[in-house]
Amino acid sequence: MTHVVEVNGLTKAYGDVKAVNNVTFKLEADKIYGLLGSNGAGKTTIMHMLTAQQFETSGTLRVFGEHPYENNHVLQQVCFIKESQKYPDNYNVRDVLEIAADLYPNWNREFAMSLVEDFQLPLKRNMKKLSRGMLSSVGILIGLASRAPLTIFDEPYLGLDAEKRQLFYDRLLEDYAEHPRTILLSTHLIDEVGTMLEHVLLINRGQLLLDEETDSLRGRAFSVSGPAVAVERFIAGRTVIDRQQLGGLVTASILNNPGSSSGQSEAESIGLAVAPVSLQQLTVYYTRLQNRDTSSNKGAK
Template structure:
């Protein structure tokens, strides 16, 4: 089943196309990564899919229906925004109490456990929380809501390493016990890459990649060795990045079946390319393409 489907979805802000002709599909019950540089359109896409803003053109189906003004869809959707605003004087306690009434599958016990784990001062005014504590409020909401469709927009902001690990482990454990569709937007790609099953990369409002994470993790290899040997090996290949120092070179290229074996046979060192590095290469390569 498909949780989300968009066709030619487009959103203009004045003359800027923040989302430009995006046709995507997100399968149900999986963890999807929504990646891209700042300003690539990730937040705009999530706002469109949760009915917070209106599309300029195009179509979308969320849980089989249009999300616009649709309580049936929205009750099953939880959107944790990076810059969520709360009413003045609200404390985490108040937010969680309201959330309990909003989300049919809310788990109060999990919420209590998370508050303790994140050491969130639940009776302090939200205005006085640190950036990391504010992120923790969102994470607790997102996890304890158990919404069939959950969006996390940069949930890591301001979180220390311990809290990031907490989020990852709780998300993984809760997802395993209560499978649902999760769309995770983050710049900390390396930290979540083993959790993602499907990856969408947005670049300037367009879909640069929509692919299985496993495929991407093996999509490129890094070969290094003597410069002339690296050059000979990569001639005609789809090279993403080349670095040279003296008589040595390191080249990142798209892997083809048998590439690893052939590179080793040619006496080159072969290393895997992490999802994060692959995304970086794909993004900068795309940005450089029109100039070349």
């Protein structure tokens, strides 16, 4: 089958600096992907290239089987909502929504209007006068109501409070269930969206570190907690990715060694409390691991 997105050796270089370095991945239809990574990792650049708003230095790029540059067949199937989106100053919310309705073939007016109410958006207010949170709400609204086969959200909720963010997740999942599409979501609030993501792409320093189903990624690690002595004895010889102590109580996150069986039942048998490790912890671990490797490599040179 053809993939919604196929990226091969994608690179974006600014002089010597490679913002995106030889990235290869594929997105399947009707799945929710998380594009994770720290600031400046290259997430936004990748998303811009997917929509031909920036140009790749090298590598190949296929969206719905074609290159997106100046390609209406591709572009009208993609809705890209970014935190930094600029709107004309003198356009009000209604203007922007009408234009979006004009542009996206699957736009649903009723859904859009219900979202206007949910997010309490003032239709007649100029975009220039919206608060940061309202501006984000407009983006989210367009991203949802456009029902584009490929919907890309890049940090869509700057300035949004927890209640509105939850509203976004709820509406997204509800609508996704009825109208499946491919969603690529980039965010820093990993634990908030962790349960939503089916597949994770982790980017650091322009390189792709992980490209894995969320469940299998979670299965790689677990955390144990209990009295310090018992925990210390248990974690000896295991890969510890995080360790926290509170009084005599230690919580340690452990990465399963490849090939060996998971130590969860063993931990339970000696009376330690076992819990899953959050996606956020795992991404932080892998990101730090790469940062350490690259800096120690530099030291060796």
